[in-house]
C-alpha cells in the first residue's frame with residue numbers, strides 16, 4: 417500500500433522495459449538488499465490498480481504479494497518469482513551486469529534469465545490483463561520474494577510458514593524452472609515443464625584415523641585411507657540406478673518426440689540406464705544430467721583435515737552434496753546406502769535437508785502449460801521435466817499446492833541459456849521475453 421497513487425505512464429508495461437528496470441537494481445545475494453527492487457514492483461502494480469501488500473521478516477528484504485481479483489470461477493493461481501540474484505564478483509563480464517543494456521536484440525545483465533526476465537514476463541502479462549479490464553476466471557496471486565538464492569529464510573519460507581493464509585485456496589503454482597534445459601542435439605526446440613525437483617541432503621562425513629608419525633606406512637586404519645575409500649566409492653557421482661515414474665514418463669515423451677539418433681538414445685537409456693552404450697555419442701552435459709535423474713547423487717565438495725605434513729591425521733571431514741530423487745526417499749535410507757557403498761566406519765551428520773515434494777501430477781494443469789507452449793510454438797516440444805536443482809517450489813507444497821517450473825522461452829536452437837545461468841554475460845533475447853509474456857497472458861486469462 418503506497419502513500420500516493422502512481423501514474424501508470426511512469427512505468428514500462430512491456431516485458432523488455434520491465435526486465436531492464438529490474439536488472440538495474442543490484443540485488444546480489446548475499447546480502448540481497450531486495451527492498452528498492454520490490455518497492456518498484458509494488459509501485460508498478462499499484463499504478464495498475466492491483467492490490468499489493470509487503471511482508472518482511474527483515475525490513476531490508478521485503479516480499480510482495482499482489483492480487484488481481486478474478487471472477488471466482490476457479491481457484492486462485494499462484495505465480496512466484498524471486499528478485500535476488502547470484503554474485504558477479506570474480507566473473508569476467510563484457511558489459512555492466514547491472515546496466516540492463518539492450519544490444520542487438522538481447523537484454524544483458526545478471527538476472528536476465530534467473531529470474532528477473534522471467535518475472536518481467538509475469539508482470540507484463542498481469543499488466544495486460546489488468547488494463548483489459550476483464551477479470552480472469554480466478555484470482556491471480558503474484559508473490560515476489562527475496563532470498564531464493566541463499567535458502568529462502570526471509571523469502572518464500574517466511575511467507576509459507578508465517579503467512580499461509582495468503583495462499584488459501586491455491587491449488588497450482590508456477591515458478592522458475594531451476595535451469596531446466598536439455599540440448600539433445602538441438603534438433604528441436606524443447607520446452608521443459610518442470611514437474612519435480614530433486615532435493616538436497618548435504619552431509620558431513622567424519623573419518624577417524626589412528627594418528628601417528630607419517631614416516632611409517634599408515635595402513636587401513638588411517639583417516640586418509642578411509643578418505644580414499646570414500647572418494648572411490650562415490651566416484652561417478654551416484655549411488656546406483658533407480659528409475660522413478662516421473663523420470664520414466666519424461667524419457668518416454670522425449671524418446672517419442674526427438675528425431676534420430678537422439679530419440680533412439682533416450683529410448684535405449686530408458687530401457688537400460690545402466691548400459692553405458694545407451695548414452696554413447698550424446699553431449700557430455702546432457703549425459704551427466706540424464707544419469708543424475710536415475711540415481712541419488714553424491715559429490716564431495718569440501719575437505720578439511722590434517723595438521724602437519726609429517727603427522728597422520730586423526731580426523732578428516734568431507735562435505736558431501738547429496739541430491740535425492742523425487743519420491744518417497746527418506747534421508748535415513750540415503751545415509752544407509754552411502755554407508756554400505758563406502759564400507760568403512762564414518763560419522764555422518766546431516767547439514768541441510770531439503771523439503772520432500774509430493775509426487776508430480778501430470779493432470780489438466782500440466783496439460784494446459786504444455787498446450788500453451790504447443791500453441792505458441794507449434795514446432796516446439798513441451799515435455800515434463802525433472803530437474804536436479806531445487807527452487808522455492810519445494811516450499812509451497814506443504815500448503816497443498818502443486819508446483820510447476822515454467823519458463824516459456826523462445827530460444828535459438830543453437831544457443832543454450834543454461835550456459836548463462838549464474839555465469840558471466842547472462843542475457844536473454846527480447847523476442848524470448850515477449851514470447852514468455854504472451855504465454856503467461858494466455859495462462860492467466862483462463863487458468864484453471
Ligand SMILES: [Zn+2]
Pocket residue numbers: 498530531564592
Ligand atoms: Zn532462480
